[in-house]
Structures are given as structure tokens and as C-alpha cells.
Amino acid sequence: MQSAFAIAGQLIQPGENRLLRLPLPGLHSETSVHMPVRVIHGREAGPVLFLSGAVHGDEINGIEIIRRILSLPSLKRMKGTLLAVPIVNVLGFDSHSRYLPDRRDLNRCFPGQEEGTLAARIANIFMQEIVVRSSIGIDLHTAAIHRDNFPQIRADLKDPALYNLAYSFAAPVLLHSAPPVGSLRHAAAHKSVSVMVFEAGEALRFDELSIRVAVHGILNVMRELNMLPPAKARKKSRPTVLLRSSHWVRASKSGILRAQVKLGDIVNKGEVLGIISDPTGQSDQMVLASGDGIIIGRTNIPLIYEGEALFHIGSSHQRALLADHLDTLSHQDELTPPELVEEPVIV
Secondary structure, X not given: OOOOEEEOOEEEOOOEEEEEEEEEOOOOOOOOEEEEEEEEEXXXXXXXXXXXXXXXXXXXXXXXXXXXXXXXXXXXXXXXXXXXXXXXXXXXXXXXXXXXXXXXXXXXXXXXOOOOOHHHHHHHHXXXXXXXXXXXXXXXXXXXXXXXXXXXXXXXXXXXXXHHHHHHOOOOEEEEOOOOOOOHHHHHHOOOOEEEEEEEEOOOOXXXXXXXXXXXXXXXXXXXXXXXXXXXXXXXXXXXXXXXXXXXXXXXXXXXXXXXXXXXXXXXOOOEEEEEEOOOOOOEEEEEOOOOEEEEXXXXXXXXXXXXXXXXXXXXXXXXXXXXXXXXXOOHXXXXXXXXXXXXXXX
16 A cells, blocks of 8 residues: 655545646636646555646647546556646647647746746646656647647657657657757656657547557556556567657748658658649649658648648668558557447547
């Protein structure tokens, strides 16, 4: 039996599952605003894991991912503590916006300040109430509006606490990346809390494949942390593919893009990724792959400006394993934990 867990001025007893609401700065109308937090405190000691969604208010995939995790019966046998925060940027979420009302990107305002800007105050609340009480975190994101991301984990693999966990998630691809200054994972690292980011899908949309990959991956991480018992005998997850680097292919002219590749396509250097035309069709310009790799991100809107990022290519020598992963992703049922069977989201 472990001791009670202190958070937001309350004590959560072992075996308790409680919904808390962290007070945030309110609206002009004096309407109060709260950040919802589900706290599941296991009866036995173990790590403290936080799950965060909608740090960017329009990135809603994480909300559904966390809802599905919280519905799992296996959490009743969980060791340690789970802090589930489906909507961090509540104000941005309510206005369908990536940003906060003060026009700041919350994920560039961490660790925040108690008496700073609106964004800084919200970042500070999340840091003080969630991050510093945790030992590990998984931050759930999608691409920005009009963009799409292939399911991927991003982590600083120089962090020894993250190395095995990032691989255990078993996402199709793993991109080693240092955390940007001002990001949640950068600020958390300075508090000795290791955070990985799951990127998949696009803003303001549910993507069933991305959701299933994330639910499966979070369960893998919780098992690796010994928060959950090992899975019953079933097909072993394929090893994740390490991306050595990544780069964006940008538009050399403005115009109308006709994309020729989709997310997850394996491409070769010099391959045609798209064609940029003028509205009257008088001229075409090919967009060529600048290296071998896999498409892990792309724009979804065909109206593009010169210099705009069009296709994100991740580089890897593990092409056979990549192809194997892509074949698995085409059979989504393999990604559904047996204890969580429900109707998929169709968009």
C-alpha cells in the first residue's frame, strides 16, 4: 500500500480515481475556466506518468486517445499514479485555435511564470501541478492546421530514461530530436522529468489510425514501467524504425500543388513528390525528393506560397522494416488492445 498523493491542495488515497479541476484565468464575462485532470492513484507504489493533450488547442486527437486509455478496465490493477490531462489549452480548445487568446503558442511558453502573461500563467500552473509531480510524461500532438503527420514518436534519445521507453512505444517511426526551447518537454527536462511527444494526424480532426497507434503505444510504455501487468500472449510489436534525421522539401514557387505522394510513402531521391502549376495551367514545376526516406508530414492544402513547407521526409536505412510497419498499419485491428474494443471514429 502506498501513501496518499498530494495534488491541487487535495490528497488522493491509494486505489482512488478522482476528477480534479485546476482553476485557470477566467473569461471577460467572469465565467470561470478550469483544466480537467483525472488522477488514478494505484494501490501499489510505482512511477507517476502524465498524459497531456491539446497543448495546442486545435490538436484534438489526444483528447480521444486519453479518453480511451481512461476507459480501460486494466487501470484498476495499475501500480503508481496516472495524471491524465486531456485538454491543457482549454481557452484555445474552446475557440478551435492552436493559440491562446493572447496570441501566444503555449508550447513555447514553458516553464511559465506565476505573474507573467496569460500563456505564462497557464504554463506555470501545468508545470507546478502536473509536471513536477511526475517522473515521466507523454505529450500528444498532431500537425498544425492544413497539415498531416504520420504516427511518430519524438524524443531526445540522449536522455537515458527515455531511450528504452521511446522504443517500447513501438510507433512506426522514432525521430531523435532535442526539445525546442520553451516547449513542455524542454522545461520538463530541466525538472528531471523525461517527456516524449507523440505526433500524428491533423488539427481539428480525429484520425482513427493515429488514435489506435497511440493507445497501443501508451499501454506498451505503462507495461515497460511496470505500471501494468505484461500483455497476454499476442503478436509481438514490430521494432520501431529510427529516423536518423528529417528535412522539409519547400516550394520553389507559389501556385497550386498537385501532391503525388501520401503519408507513409517510401520515396527515393529525385522522385516526384508533387507538381506546382499556375491557375491557367501554362507551366508546371516538379517538386522532387531531396533524399531517400519516408513521408512523415505533408501539407493538405493545395494553395501554396514560395518557400512553404510541403513534404517532411524522415531518413532511415531500415527500409524493409518500414515496409513491414506500413503493411501492419493497413490492418488496424492488430492495433486494438483486446480489452478495448469499440466502434472506430469515421471521418
